[in-house]
Amino acid sequence: MGGCQVLGQAWGGWRRGLGIRATPTAAGFGTKARHQLQRRGASKPSDPPGDQPFPGLLRPETFSREELVDVLRAAVVDLKGPLVTLNKPQGLPVTGKPGELTLLSVLPELSRSLGLGEQELQVVRASGKEASGLVLLSSCPRTASRLQKFFTHSQRARRPTATYCAVTDGIPVTSEGKIQAALKLEHIDGVNLVVPVQSPSRKDIMEGVKRTLSHFRVVATGSGCALVQLQPLTGLHPAREQHFPPVHTKAQVSLKIVTQSCQLQVFPSQLQAHMALQLCPVLGDHTYSARVGAVLGQRFLLPVEGTRPQRQVLDEALLGRLCLTPSQAARLPLHLHLHCLHLPGARPKDPPIELLAPLPSYFSRTLQCLGLHYQ
Template sequence: MTAINSCLRTYSMMKTIRSIKKMHVMYTFTRCVSTERKQPYYNLDVLHAPVFADRKELIHHIQKSVLYDDENILALNKPNGVPMKAVHDEGVPSMFDILEDLRECYDAPELEYMLGLSRNQSGIILLVKHALAKVKLKKSLQGQRSHGEINHEFICVCLGEPKFKPEVEKIRYLRKEINGRQQAVLVPHFHKSMKKAPLSSFNIQSEVLATSPLESSPKVSLVGITCDSGKKECLEMYMADHLSPILGDHVYSHRVVEVAGEQVKQDSAAAIRSPQIIPSEVKRTLKIGKHTHFVPLHLHKSGLILHRFPHKKSEPFMIESQLPGFFVDTMEKLQLLPNDENIDAYEEDEITDID
């Protein structure tokens, strides 16, 4: 796991964190990549894992996935594939199905979800333990956006070599029905006349952390993302717009097609939801075979910085989460490790800061 630890230490948010009052304890917020067990792709029982047969099994897993716990909030590491709310007649346990169990376990009768994730994403979700904490957390999150603080940390594996701007970008989008499904659609050009439209936006900064040495087309990259929002499917839309859909994205990946060896965008209305097209070399390396539709979304919320919580004068603090087993397995097999100079630059910077 040493190589993976070194890779994650180059995560771009390190520079941002250092600007927040020299918070030395946060230098290694994505080093927590250990996992209870590996989840190899050739075993279909765990490929889309963890898959929970019932509520008790999910509770047992969640109780071992607590990231932070105090008198105000509870942070959990949500697994991939677990919905926040139950889907009708699907029979899959959801996070809301175990809420009463969590209330009893933590002796918090007012416990409720405050910051969730979409079904296919894994990583940090937040619960508040009482009404006052809910009010304070809401003010904290709203204040962070108004201050332009990009405090949500994600890491993803994508098919492509995206080119990002070095500065923070403002992304505008709207949601509309496409092929019978609500999807996010980028609004690249903003006009004053659009102010009354149902537009949403988020600020984001991204960086390619590593590129796989495989000769696949397109290449495979490891990307670090920091943003001020984690709303449903926004990051999948964002990465597809950069011609680098996230591995395991079976919806937005079809907005990108290969023409004469080049990745190009196609009209979102023409992008039909279906299993993602994955390069044959990547499929062989990951031992996916024909079961492409089982590949989980490789998008993980690895960190969250809370500012001015629970009090206005409170110091910022970081909540961090481990990567899922399948994610670590993918990184190892695809050799998604940083260049030596990136590691050296990080270590040199770290020493300078400590001094």
């Protein structure tokens, strides 16, 4: 297979191999995509829910290099031309420290396993470590460069190119909207955590505070939980001053940007942090869910300074619906999945193309247990 074919030559194969449809409205939450999720999410598990609390869940940290390559090869959704797409398992880091077993560290072996010879694969787009879902790879630098330019242009035009699916503990107050917040990374107790910043000063900006934005839409609700589609956005004009509204009326938190030099970025764990600010942490979020407290059924944000990551605590009713014991709930995987990526068409005037990754089995089981069906 040629290493650097023209990008347009691969699109026909992508459409056939993935059942991909071209759509002129790539930025929206289309009903077709929702129906696609419904069909996958509504399937029944092969065993009773109590017998397999997390069916299909892998533990990448326990794999050898050879085992990880085998898992990734089995996770390939399609291989056409210079492009490779795979459905990454939850818990696998894309990058890491030297010597750590990551997706990036085994790309040479994966390339050879896929019959690409010595062609080097590079990561174009990928879900984070704790999330599952799409990873887009390319063996052609020119193709990768073209895709990166497309993503950059889409960011500047405020057109989202990635859609995540999440199950949240709690239901957002509004069925759709935007979450905007100033965030920074802090090293706390040996862990890098995303921390919201109110009215950041110039010093905060110099120390890495960034403004972030995500679109969300509630797709289905049930049992006090929600199936939510999330689209992290970048590309607010860097020269515009942004004043962010309160994140949540009950939280009484107003995260403002008062400088022109703070550019919008997608943070690691941005979506988890954003949903915690909405008082609806992602199911299986054992880091940021601790920031949400409750008294007599009323939720509120706890001060970040006095809150440390801990295992997510679910009420007895929710544990019962999920058929989980408290010890099993402590091992609940993060229910955040990069379900869809939008790529450019073969020619400039062609509509964008959607790449889809099936939901993990444990994710589908959770939807069934919670009765999350589409309206």
